Amino acid sequence: MPSSPLHRRSLPIVVLVVALLAAGCVALPGDGVTGEEIADRFESDEAPTEVSATLEVRTVVDGETTEYEEEVWLREEGTSRIETGDGHLIVTDGDRRWHHDPETDSVSYVEIDPNSPSALEGLYGQQERYLTDDSYALTDVEETTFGGRETYRLAFDPPENETIERSIDVLVGDTEYTVPLETSDRDVADRHTERIEVWLDRETLFPVSHRVVGESAELETTYTDLEIEPGLEDDLFEFDPSSVSDEANDESNDGSEADEFEEIVLPSIEEFESVGEADETVPFAVAEPEPDAVPDGVELDGVSRYEFPDENRTQVSVFYRGGDGTTSVTTSDGPRTFATGGESIEIGTATGSIATTDEGTELQWSCENLYxxxxxxDAFGDDAAVDLAESIPDGCS
Structure with missing residues (x-):
């Protein structure tokens, strides 16, 4: 399945990083529109109930350019349809998101959380969120045109420790967004975000175009042929899996038609500000390393709890981020596929496994029914991983 900001993970798609210098909103001097006025409109204006457009995605990594486009139809109440340039079809009918892969002629689906925002809600909701976040500094706002459409152009300075990968992760929330940021000369530690720009439709505040720019990589998404409230037909969001897959139409051994399709079960994720908050929500002690074992230059940057219903497993990951990269410590009540094929290593009284991957060093071990x-x-090295592991209280250390 190709990389896509609309179908590679979950629902919300590309969103804006539109925050200001301090908590609340700070208006820039000048006679034109201000950031405060735009923030007020996100609070008061009604978002569209449906849109249709062609989504054009462009990435540049170490001078290598990748481009593709998709036809998208989105409704505020949760239904959507995406047709990719290479024939993939993704339809969200409100209860499930169906995906037909023409290369394998296979059909899979994901159950939709009824409490999760729709793709269109995600676009507007996260823009409003960033308008009240003081992590990003609004440096410029102007009235201009983009692709013949009257727009507001907003520019931002991201946090110092923001990398391209981290920025994209922030942009799409829990959406499965895999941008081809890796090359044969991969060095993600230097892929810091330097500038963020967004063009908002003046009438509806829809994000017509958005750019994340770093020293050696950039991402640009643009909606062309954009129609607001186009009057979409309901059958556009209906999906009969047997009508698109020959495999689904094949008869089983007993002569009946096959009606089972692969279900992809996504984990639920909840974010916390501290380890203590997460610890209260799980039936095990969340591992936290000693402060002096954490590599220099990184700070606590969130705690996440993941529920994996298909594995009957829960894990909590503690993240530390800084200018040189990321470290994390994870506690799970079930085994994970992690650091496979690594070398054996002693962690206290336990025997673990350590391996170097494309991302960095991964180390795992188990103790008293916890993993x-x-x-x-890469910037921190194997020794940093071992120091973190050995500093964890009650982790067989």
């Missing part, structure tokens, strides 16, 4: 793992970026 621990540590990840550190």
């Amino acid at each position: 621990y793992s540590v990840f550190v970026d």
Whole structure:
């Protein structure tokens, strides 16, 4: 399945990083529109109930350019349809998101959380969120045109520790967005985000175009042929899996038609500000390394709890981020596929496995029915991973 900001993970798609210098909103001097006025409109204006457009995606990594486009139809109440340039079809009918892969002629689906925002809600909701976040500094706002459409252009300075990968992750929330940021000369530690720009339709505040620019990589998404409230037909969002897949139409051994399709079960994710908050929500002690074992230059940057219903497993990951990269410590009540094929290593009284991957060093071990793992970026090295592991209290250390 190709990389796509609309179908590679979950629902919300590309969103804006539109925050200001301080908590609340700071207006820039001048006679034109201000950031505060735009923020007020996100609060008061009604978002469209449906849109249709062609989504054009362009990435440049170490001078290598990748481009593709998709036809998209989105409704505020949760239904959507995406047709990719290479024939993939993704239809969200409100209960499930169906995907037909023409290369394998296979059909898979994901159950939709009824409490999750729709793709269109995600676009507007996260823009409003970033308008009240003081992590991003609004440096410029102007009235201009883009592709013949009257727009507001907003420019931002991201946080110092923001990388391209991190920025994209922030942009799409929990959406499965895999941008081809890797090359044969991969060095993600230097892929810091330097500038963020967004063009908002003046009438509806729809994000017509958005750019994330770094020293050696950039991402640009643009909606062309955009129609607001186009009057979409309901059958556009209906999906009969047997009508698109020959495999689904094949008869089983007993003569009946096959009606089973692969279900992809996504984990639920909840974010916390501290380890203590996450610890209260799980039936095990969340591992936290000693402060002096955390590599220099990184700070606590969130705690996430993941529920994997298909594995009957829960894990909590503690993240530390800084200018040189990321480290994390994870506690799980079930085994994970992690650091496979690594070398054996002693962590206290336990025997673990340590391996170097494309991302960095991964180390795992188990103790008293709990499973621990540590990840550190390449910049920190194997010793940092071992120091983190050995500093964890009650982790067989």
